[in-house]
Amino acid sequence: MRLLTLCYRVVKDAFYRFLADDGWAIASHIALSALMSLFPFLILVTALGGLLFGSAQLADQVADILLQAWPTEVATPIAGEIRRVLLGARSDLLTIGSVLAIYFASSGVESLRIGLNRAYGVIESRSWWLLRLESIGYVLIGAMGLLALSFFIVLAPLMITTAVRYAPSLHPLWSLFDSLRISAAAIVLIVALFIVHKWLPAGRRRFVTILPGIGVTLVLWLIAGELFGDYLSNFANAYVSYYAGLASVMVALVFLYTIASIFIMGGELNAAILRWREAQKAPLEATEAAES
Template structure:
């Protein structure tokens, strides 16, 4: 019962911190930044895939981005992504890729702002240094997506070859599919660890950011199920309200809720870290008081 009460206390304090740090407003900023950064990032993917001589790989990577998104949300967007990544652009693509390095980094910068507030830390580095760091994260993320897409493309080929050589492996196809989902979840968790540990100012041990990451992943999973269920039955509500903008609004609202849950995970970590710091300070004060008492009243 004591552990359950602690969880409730941490949840309540994290919710208060979320509101006090303007979490809803920052979440809308993150959602809009992510939406405006998405297509520049995809242009960068296409440019990098062209450099290594495999443009279809960019299309596969773009599709993978939406694998973790509910089908009802992703379906209208995937078609535009496919058109963007398979369109021939010539020299414009190179210019677009250079511009994408800057504009797509805005998404990382928005995450930095939200996490710094959640952890109660002020960014002391100059703006150009943090922007360069964000651009570095974007480039690394693009190469990681291409590498993951390559594994996804080669995976089924390798599996079919293994089944051909050893037919007894065929019943394990379901296990392999579940393993693929597990790898995707692991990559998402890894991105969250990088964001909490390195994107925000200061440095934190990995163990100290795991509670908020676990909360974020659980909330994202529930949000995906709930949002998909809602759109499957009440999709006309958005169409009747936003008309032709319904597709964009659905995706933006989904990003908004994901951003809010991401920030709440940061607030959970901030609450736990602050409580731990207070306990350490209380112990230090107690030890100092004991030492002062011994000095004033030395033992005979």
């Protein structure tokens, strides 16, 4: 009972701080920035794929990984638009536009930084250009990491085929290949959450202090994805009636807005737990100071 009361107080504190920190407004900023950053990021991935691996088609695999965790009703129309953009892009545009793509993609990282700085109640003291360079570094590392992962996914069938040829008993490995994309998407999500909570906002936090918010974020993302998918399967026509040709974009924005709100709430939950721990330490420190 005491534990439930404590959890209720911490969650209540996190929610009210979420409201005080303009969490809904920041979530809308993150959602719009994420959607605007998605296409430039994939253009960058296409350019890097051609440069590093000699294949621009790996961008399709990266898009599949990024959209794997999205509800099918949201991911399908966005995936179609992504493929249309990537197939229509000329090689010279991929080279020239990569510079701008890096900058625009890094804006999505900056929106996450703003949200977490608000959630953790920290003030950013670093120069704006240093922050932008850091965000660009995250974008490049993320792009190369996803390319390497995509290359492995493309290479995996060849590896399995070769292994089965020499050892037929390994044929059941094919059943594991279908879950490879889902596993890759889960790994990308978890690693990304740890990176952004640990190093993106100002200040430093231990891994143990960010675990609760990350765990709650992942669980709520899964629940939100299922509920949003069910909602769209029944009421998708409403978006078509309201927004016509922009329906797919609006559906993606609403979904990203929901996901961003949960993301910020995860940071607020971590901050609320840290405030509770500090409040518990204060009387003990005061007692020790009085005794000394």
